[in-house]
Amino acid sequence: DTEVTQTPKHLVMGMTNKKSLKCEQHMGHRAMYWYKQKAKKPPELMFVYSYEKLSINESVPSRFSPECPNSSLLNLHLHALQPEDSALYLCASSLIFRGEVAKNIQYFGAGTRLSVL
Amino acid sequence: QKEVEQDPGPLSVPEGAIVSLNCTYSNSAFQYFMWYRQYSRKGPELLMYTYSSGNKEDGRFTAQVDKSSKYISLFIRDSQPSDSATYLCAMSASGGGNKLTFGTGTQLKVEL
Numbered sequence: 630d631t632e633v634t635q636t637p638k639h640l641v642m643g644m645t646n647k648k649s650l651k652c653e654q655h656m657g658h659r660a661m662y663w664y665k666q667k668a669k670k671p672p673e674l675m676f677v678y679s680y681e682k683l684s685i686n687e688s689v690p691s692r693f694s695p696e697c698p699n700s701s702l703l704n705l706h707l708h709a710l711q712p713e714d715s716a717l718y719l720c721a722s723s724l725i726f727r728g729e730v731a732k733n734i735q736y737f738g739a740g741t742r743l744s745v746l
Numbered sequence: 747q748k749e750v751e752q753d754p755g756p757l758s759v760p761e762g763a764i765v766s767l768n769c770t771y772s773n774s775a776f777q778y779f780m781w782y783r784q785y786s787r788k789g790p791e792l793l794m795y796t797y798s799s800g801n802k803e804d805g806r807f808t809a810q811v812d813k814s815s816k817y818i819s820l821f822i823r824d825s826q827p828s829d830s831a832t833y834l835c836a837m838s839a840s841g842g843g844n845k846l847t848f849g850t851g852t853q854l855k856v857e858l
Contacts, residue, residue: 671848733844
């Protein structure tokens with residue numbers, strides 16, 4: 630089973646709203662990732678968690694706040710977003726983040742399509 | 747110059763054709779190479795991964811890596827309409843973490 634589950638599938642929010650995206654995996658992976666993908670563009674890395682600790686923040690604005698409550702769950706809290714933040718938000722996981730590359734294959738969820746009005 | 751270059755297409759082929767998708771890269775530290783398939787409005791799905799140079803075959807799909815030329819390819823034999831999707835190449839360097847560098851993706855349409 631190589632399943633990464635993301636909820637919700639779709640989200641519409643106003644610029645003053647607070648919402649959260651959720652990601653879950655039960656593959657025993659200890660690295661989890663958030664990506665942002667705009668139409669006809671490749672995914673852009675936002676955050677990496679390794680063993681539940683934030684390992685990489687790719688200079689993402691503070692209106693995006695990640696959280697990793699345990700090894701299976703990853704959240705992305707959203708607050709005061711802008712219309713240009715509308716995109717497909719993808720979660721991925723891999724066995725580990727640093728070390729033997731063969732264990733670093735990333736598996737992606739189906740994404741949350743976010744629209745900011 | 748981008749680290750990974752990929753022809754964006756769109757590429758349109760008839761059903762049954764052999765499809766060749768390619769990426770070139772500039773970073774000689776890349777050692778791990780992946781191909782993802784992404785259907786419209788869905789997340790990327792891992793198709794193939796290879797380590798260093800060589801070929802790998804899985805059913806109708808063959809991945810090739812030529813590190814001396816910094817060139818990777820994905821071949822799809824007997825293409826089907828269900829293969830219509832965007833194909834993303836991705837690569838990573840050993841050590842220092844597993845950050846993937848993606849190509850821009852090639853949009854493929856297989857027509858009946």
